Amino acid sequence: MKNRVVVRAMAGLILAVLLAGGLAACGAFTSDRELIIGISTDYPPFSYVNAEGELAGFDYEYGKLLCENLKAKCEWQTDPFENIFDRTAQGDFDLAVSSHTQTEEREQLVHFSDPYYYSYGQFVRRAGSGAELDGSGVIAVQTNGIYERYMNSGAFENYQILFLENQVMAFEAVAEGRADLTIADDVLTDLAVNQSTYLAGGALGAFERVGEPIIPAPGTPEFDALGTGAIGIVVTKDNEDLLPDINRAIKEINQGQAIATVSEGYFGRNIVSQGP
Secondary structure, X not given: OHHHHHHHHHHHHHHHHHHHHHHHHOOOOOOOOEEEEXXXXXXXXXXEEOOOXXXXXXXXXXXXXXXXXXXXXXXXXXXXXXXXXXXXXXXXXXXXXXXXXXXXXXXXOOEEEEEEEEOOEEEEEEOOOOOOOOOOOEEEEEOOOHHHHHHOOOOOOOOXXXXXXXXXHHHHHHXXXXXXXXXXXXXXXXXXXXXXXXXXXXXXXXXXXXXXXXXXXXXXXXXXXXXXXXXXEEXXXXXXXXXXXHHHHHHHHHOOHHXXXXXXXXXXXXXXXXXX
């Protein structure tokens, strides 16, 4: 009888070890889980380097809350925005928290989390310029993003497109008269129109909206280029097992006061509560 008890105890121990190994293989987070996160430094107020030489911005603060929720050890690696998506897709980072819009084309290369906020394309001009979407003129656009794809969709063949390294440069081009219009996420254009605080402390002057935010309908060229407006965390194909925990964390973070306070500080409103 004693031998049977020992055998049963050993069998139970082996089963427990196997189950624990299986859970680890399925991506369950532990306190020593290490993640490499890619983030840009040229997309204020979402991600930038502050006057003290430290990472700052809404995306960075969101990422810190994510790491805290997941109880993961996170290493932040930076690159210009135009490189972050491609480097994540090729596996340089485990994930990217850098305001990437979910599109069908991008989903072929990476996984997207549930949205942590929504944003839609909005054209703006320098206040008082009178520039319109009238079939001619110069549009300044950030390269290697959804708006470059939109400009190449065939709807803007009669415009001159000025492709620039980042969105701040695009705003500058409009402010300086080198471009008539620019298009950016409406969270950013709201700042340009209402505050301009992150644009050289407001020194670039005021901007005005041109038209309404673009909320594409499925099956249209705008939808193919711009997606749904959902901004998600980009996860490499090899790290699909992380998604359930990341999505759980996003839900919990978005329901909390901490991110609401962060968002109010950068945007004057809680952008994570916005949706279609």
